[in-house]
Amino acid sequence: MTPALRRRLVLALPWAWMALFFVVPFAFVLTIAFAEPAEGLPPYAPLLRWSGEATAVLQLNLANFQLLLDDPYYLDAYLRSLRVAAISATLCLLIGYPMALAIARAPEHRRNLLLMLVILPFWTSFLLRVTAWIGILQDQGWLNGALLALGLIDQPIPLLYTDVAMYIGITYCYLPFMVLPLYATLSKLDPSLLEAAEDLGAPPWRAFLQVTLPLSLPGIVAGFLLVFIPAVGEFVIPELLGGPGAQLIGRVLWTEFFQNRDWPLASALAIVLLAALVAPIALFQWRAGR
Amino acid sequence: MSLAEKPGSAEPWRDPNAEPFLRIEKLTKRFGDFVALDEVSLSIYRGELFALLGGSGSGKSTLLRCLAGFLEPDAGRIVLDGQDMAGVAPYARPVNMMFQSYALFPHMTVAQNIGFGLKQEGAARGVIRDRVAEMLAMVKMEGFGDRKPAALSGGQRARVALARALAKRPKLLLLDEPLSALDKNLRESTQFELINIQERTGTTFVIVTHDQEEAMTMATRLAVMDRGTLAQVGTPSEVYEFPNSRFTAEFLGTANILEGVVEGVDAEGVRIGSSELDFDILAEPAASKPLGSRVFVALRPERMRIERVAPGTPLGDNRLVGRVRDIGYYGDFFLYYVVLENGKDVRVSQPNLRRRTERPVDWEDTVAVTWDRQASMVLPE
Numbered sequence: 001m002t003p004a005l006r007r008r009l010v011l012a013l014p015w016a017w018m019a020l021f022f023v024v025p026f027a028f029v030l031t032i033a034f035a036e037p038a039e040g041l042p043p044y045a046p047l048l049r050w051s052g053e054a055t056a057v058l059q060l061n062l063a064n065f066q067l068l069l070d071d072p073y074y075l076d077a078y079l080r081s082l083r084v085a086a087i088s089a090t091l092c093l094l095i096g097y098p099m100a101l102a103i104a105r106a107p108e109h110r111r112n113l114l115l116m117l118v119i120l121p122f123w124t125s126f127l128l129r130v131t132a133w134i135g136i137l138q139d140q141g142w143l144n145g146a147l148l149a150l151g152l153i154d155q156p157i158p159l160l161y162t163d164v165a166m167y168i169g170i171t172y173c174y175l176p177f178m179v180l181p182l183y184a185t186l187s188k189l190d191p192s193l194l195e196a197a198e199d200l201g202a203p204p205w206r207a208f209l210q211v212t213l214p215l216s217l218p219g220i221v222a223g224f225l226l227v228f229i230p231a232v233g234e235f236v237i238p239e240l241l242g243g244p245g246a247q248l249i250g251r252v253l254w255t256e257f258f259q260n261r262d263w264p265l266a267s268a269l270a271i272v273l274l275a276a277l278v279a280p281i282a283l284f285q286w287r288a289g290r
Numbered sequence: 291m292s293l294a295e296k297p298g299s300a301e302p303w304r305d306p307n308a309e310p311f312l313r314i315e316k317l318t319k320r321f322g323d324f325v326a327l328d329e330v331s332l333s334i335y336r337g338e339l340f341a342l343l344g345g346s347g348s349g350k351s352t353l354l355r356c357l358a359g360f361l362e363p364d365a366g367r368i369v370l371d372g373q374d375m376a377g378v379a380p381y382a383r384p385v386n387m388m389f390q391s392y393a394l395f396p397h398m399t400v401a402q403n404i405g406f407g408l409k410q411e412g413a414a415r416g417v418i419r420d421r422v423a424e425m426l427a428m429v430k431m432e433g434f435g436d437r438k439p440a441a442l443s444g445g446q447r448a449r450v451a452l453a454r455a456l457a458k459r460p461k462l463l464l465l466d467e468p469l470s471a472l473d474k475n476l477r478e479s480t481q482f483e484l485i486n487i488q489e490r491t492g493t494t495f496v497i498v499t500h501d502q503e504e505a506m507t508m509a510t511r512l513a514v515m516d517r518g519t520l521a522q523v524g525t526p527s528e529v530y531e532f533p534n535s536r537f538t539a540e541f542l543g544t545a546n547i548l549e550g551v552v553e554g555v556d557a558e559g560v561r562i563g564s565s566e567l568d569f570d571i572l573a574e575p576a577a578s579k580p581l582g583s584r585v586f587v588a589l590r591p592e593r594m595r596i597e598r599v600a601p602g603t604p605l606g607d608n609r610l611v612g613r614v615r616d617i618g619y620y621g622d623f624f625l626y627y628v629v630l631e632n633g634k635d636v637r638v639s640q641p642n643l644r645r646r647t648e649r650p651v652d653w654e655d656t657v658a659v660t661w662d663r664q665a666s667m668v669l670p671e
């Protein structure tokens with residue numbers, strides 16, 4: 001076996017994986033998005049139909065996409081989801097950056113322990129952790145209980161089923177995805193660069209702004225995307241902690257799919273969401289690569 | 291090349307009234323129980339190029355980092371140009387450092403790197419631009435201002451690091467093994483340039499190195515460090531010609547060490563009886579040590595002569611007899627390893643004076659090794 005052939009074989013594995021678990025399902029969803037809803041199972045009509053004689057008719061139904069653009073209900077859901085994701089990712093960044101910096105600057109023997117603590121929540125069920133927040137945030141919950149006991153408030157603050165609770169939940173659940181890439185870049189930073197900055201007259205905070213921050217930009221971008229992308233389509237946390245009014249794209253999708261059984265519309269929703277996320281990221285990658 | 295060898299050059303350290311520019315007084319630094327600097331006292335004068343030399347772990351970097359302010363000493367004082375440096379943060383010290391790894395900011399251009407220090411001071415943009423251009427010219431890097439450090443060679447990075455460290459006109463420039471990442475030829479030419487720039491700017495340099503040749507050729511004075519203390523301080527030739535201990539004799543250059551006892555002192559010189567070999571060593575009167583004291587005699591390989599003799603020739607004063615075990619060919623000189631009858635090795639070097647002639651001395655020859663009495667460096671045990 002030549003090395004070139006071997007390399008191709010090795011590379012074939014991830015490509016096959018991608019094809020099997022991304023391209024094929026995506027093709028299904030794409031197909032359904034162009035179909036017409038129908039009674040029956042599956043609840044959509046096939047794209048390709050035989051029209052009596054020996055001709056096949058390919059019928060692409062664009063009505064689903066048309067509806068998404070025309071009905072402000074969907075556009076609102078998209079925009080609200082993007083905003084929620086952006087705010088959550090920013091919150092994660094503001095909390096995660098000091099954490100990652102502290103871990104990266106900790107003595108070497110303590111770093112692994114601290115990293116473990118960051119990852120530890122992953123070892124319990126995601127649903128369980130979100131549900132635990134209900135116990136903390138509800139009117140008779142720990143947080144209100146503690147505030148009442150301290151005499152800081154005399155009535156419970158309604159927290160659960162508000163945007164605040166939703167942001168707490170999303171930030172909490174996605175924080176590790178921010179901390180880990182940030183830690184990866186910050187721990188690689190040569191400490192003598194900071195010494196050089198200080199030596200040349202920059203007090204620590206200026207050294208941070210001029211050296212640490214710009215050099216950790218790749219970690220910031222990676223962490224932001226790792227939080228932002230899944231947060232846009234997040235369904236469980238807003239459903240369990242957030243208010244009933246906030247129509248996010250995750251819930252709209254769920255409703256269309258399971259309640260209205262409108263698979264084509266749900267698929268179109270998913271395709272547009274994907275396009276809206278992939279296009280700017282691809283553009284960013286392309287510009288960064290040059 | 292070294293300033294100290296130049297006739298007529300100022301030697302402020304010889305003047306008892308001269309005020310040192312940098313005064314280090316009983317500086318002590320501990321890491322836990324480990325004493326990295328043990329009451330180090332040292333005076334450095336304005337315009338000096340002072341080298342700190344020493345083995346790995348001897349405390350050179352620790353001393354330098356105390357001067358830069360990165361380490362807070364546990365005891366002692368650092369006074370620079372009359373100002374006590376205690377409690378002065380690194381960013382507030384009129385001291386700059388050229389790092390061993392150069393520590394150039396990878397996200398900034400060469401010009402931004404060099405201008406970084408001035409920018410922190412809030413200097414006007416035009417002032418920074420002019421100074422950067424001046425520094426680029428000084429290190430012969432005009433036209434490289436817009437490059438990123440990643441697009442430079444090792445030697446070019448060293449120049450940028452030097453320019454950056456000098457841009458703020460520091461009172462004191464610290465250099466931690468500045469040239470150790472360069473290959474030999476580049477290192478030598480860069481050494482010359484460093485000395486030129488040092489002389490032109492008049493900045494006081496303290497340079498850490500464990501390359502003794504670098505220290506010898508560059509420094510006005512040097513200090514040999516040993517386990518957190520200064521073993522000896524002096525001009526390169528003082529330390530090389532008049533080491534004060536076996537440690538410095540062996541650390542700076544090569545030395546053959548013989549043991550003996552002082553048996554006689556007279557106007558003519560010192561007579562040292564060697565117990566390990568049955569012969570006497572003669573030294574100059576200046577080398578005098580108390581009668582009967584045990585001493586080491588250090589002999590530089592280049593101060594000894596070697597000649598072929600008939601087997602069985604007796605020893606004499608300053609005359610050893612042995613067999614050539616090995617010959618090292620270095621191009622410009624030969625290094626002979628002569629094994630004495632008691633098994634001790636003596637290294638003798640001889641310049642390679644003539645091309646394509648037979649060596650006067652060959653493997654397995656019986657030889658006599660001789661030297662003049664002023665070549666005997668007598669050291670306390």
Ligand SMILES: Nc1ncnc2c1ncn2[C@@H]1O[C@H](COP(=O)(O)OP(=O)(O)OP(=O)(O)O)[C@@H](O)[C@H]1O
Nearest residue numbers: 321324326344345346347348349350351352353500
């Ligand atoms: N931060 C530190 N914590 C503990 N010990 C240290 C620390 N820094 C230095 N040391 C110890 O202090 C001693 C002197 O170190 P230093 O770096 O000054 O040596 P050096 O002379 O510069 O050696 P080298 O030539 O290898 O650079 C060494 O034994 C080192 O292990």
Ligand SMILES: [Mg+2]
Nearest residue numbers: 350351352466
């Ligand atoms: Mg060092």
